[in-house]
Amino acid sequence: MKMLEKKHATSRNLLFASSDTTALQMAFDPTWDSALPYTVLIDADGKILYKKLGGVDMLELRRTILAYLPSDYIGFNQHWLAGAASKQPEKIGGR
Secondary structure: OHHHHHOOOOOOOOOOOOOOHHHHHHHHOOOOOOOOOEEEEEOOOOEEEEEEEOOOOHHHHHHHHHHOOOOOOHHHHHHHHHHOOOOOOEEOOOO
16 A cells, blocks of 8 residues: 555555455456456446456557546547457456
């Protein structure tokens, strides 16, 4: 948490107050088998927008981020959604 404060992080950061890594895994994503690297992009409502086990496709991740940024022009989001992964966003942790 100190590193986040030092960097003036503005996003909401959640800390899991337990050393039980199995419980953390189950709370975060019960389908995750603990393999690394594991990258997840989660929106403010807890929906998974991007999930990748293994190396990240940076272009796919950037397209996903751009597709979900607020925009006054609907075509902006539709353009980036067309290039983003076809997976439907899903809820995590039973939210």
